[in-house]
Amino acid sequence: MLALEAKNPLLSDIKSAIENIIFTGNQDSSRWLITDKLRHEILKILISYSDKIPHPASGTEGNKENKSRTNSRTLIRWQILAYVASIDLTIAKWFESHLDALSILHELGCEKAAQGLWAIWAAEGHPLSYQQGKVSGTKAWCSGANIVDHGLMTYRDKDGQAQLLMVDMHQNGIKIDNSAWQAVGMQATDTATIHLDQVVASNVGAANAYLERVGFWHGAAGVAACWYGAATCLASYLISAYQQKPSDYKAMYLGRIGTALAVTQQYFHHLAELIDTEPTQNHELAIRQLRSNVEQIAREVIEVVGQALGAAPFCNNPHFARLSADLSVFIRQSHGxxxxxxxxxxxxxxxxxxxxxxxxxxxxxxxxxxxxxxxx
Structure with a gap:
């Protein structure tokens, strides 16, 4: 981790700020519990770093100690998302959506986004009507609905073209319904159905620009970084268990998932460099392959670590139990x-x-x- 933080000082700063509040009062680092209050404190810290976190495909930056070496700015972004996911996937879900929304605005030419928490809500299936600057209808699967300040919402116009709306969530005509969200994993994400009645909104970009921009797929890789970060954290519990009480079967299980994670880690590095050196390409195939691979590995880590450690961490360790339950649901954002x-x-x-x-x-x-x- 020290080598990683040396290459990514922004991650080091974020990590220090977050862990300073997580472990206040000498909370046991192996059994810490994320409360709703702590989630919002951590999210507030993360938002304060938003303008420092690179957009995808924004190139490389020099290494002050060795100018012949450069660091992928896309990789810096993914490392931060992976770290946040290792803490709590609810926070990661909110923050990844926030960063993605800011990058969408940047890519579509809206350079100055309003302050606060943003989200992108792009699930289709419910109709939205947009006329004379006002939107009415229903938007489902909106995570963070009650805490987001500004939302980007997709809709299809009368010609079937994809459009993107910017909505200030602090106005009349918005009703938020959390009743359908019965999840156990990702339970705390505040995912709701939003009902809009003549709510002021504004179009962002041209028709179909949201879907056709190259950053659509770059952003999809950021979600995979969250999955990966959570999976590596669960795997670290097996490393600790083996170091505390070595056994051949633990070593075998560790070798199995360690090999898979190491190969995927290298693919993240390769793909980040590819995106930064070829920023005008969407790299859809490579990113789809990455997401499919990370989903498979996440499922394997949950199963294998469970086989190695038994029921104890699922029952006695609040961080492990929550991360396992959340990751099982979060990877379903894949489309199998x-x-x-x-x-x-x-x-x-x-x-x-x-x-x-x-x-x-x-x-x-x-x-x-x-x-x-x-x-x-």
Missing amino acids: AFDLQKIGELSSMLASECASKLASDDTSYFINRQGNIWQL
Whole structure:
């Protein structure tokens, strides 16, 4: 962790500020409990750092000690999200949405966002009507509905085009209904259905700009960083258990998940560098693959750590129990089989493009390689 913080001093500052309030009163670092009051105190600290956290695809920054080395600014962002997720996934859910909303505004040309907590609510399925600067209708799956100051909401206009609205949540005509949210995992996220009646709102960007911008997929990778951060924290409990009482079976389980996490860690680094060096590309295939991989690893970590440690941490350790329950729900923000279908389609398209290029450049080489997109 020390090497990581040396490369990411912003993370070090955030970590110090947060852990200063978490462990006030010498709270046991292995059994600490996140209360609602503590969540909001931590969120307030995080919001104060918002303007310092890089947007995705914002390039690299120099290393003062070694100017020949640079740090990926996208990776800096993901490391912060992963750290927040290791503390509490409710906070991570709110803060990731807040940062994503700010990056959306930045990408669409709205440079000065209002102060406070932001969110992006993009689930479709309920109709919204926007006429003469006012929106009416229903928006579901809105996390942080009662605490957010400003929301970005998607809707489809009469021509079926995707539009984005900016809504000040502190005005009349807004009713928030939490009754449908019966979750056990992610229970504290304040996820609600919002009913709007002639609420003042303003359009952001051109039609379909929200979906078509390259940052749509860059932001999706940030969610995967949250999943990964929580999974690595759960895995760290197995490291501690093995160090306190070594056994062959604990070592075997640790080797299994440690290998998977290490490979994924390197893919995060690779993809962050790719996004920063090719910021005009959306990297959809690579990001879909990353998300699918992290979802699989998160499920594996929950299962394997449980097999290694038994029921005790699920029953006696409030942080472990909450993180496990929350992560099981949060990874369902993945779209499972649909994501795999899209990965297959995009892989086939990439193979066709590679084959076409190889055929036009060097026919004999194409015949030898056969357009294999995974060959080393």
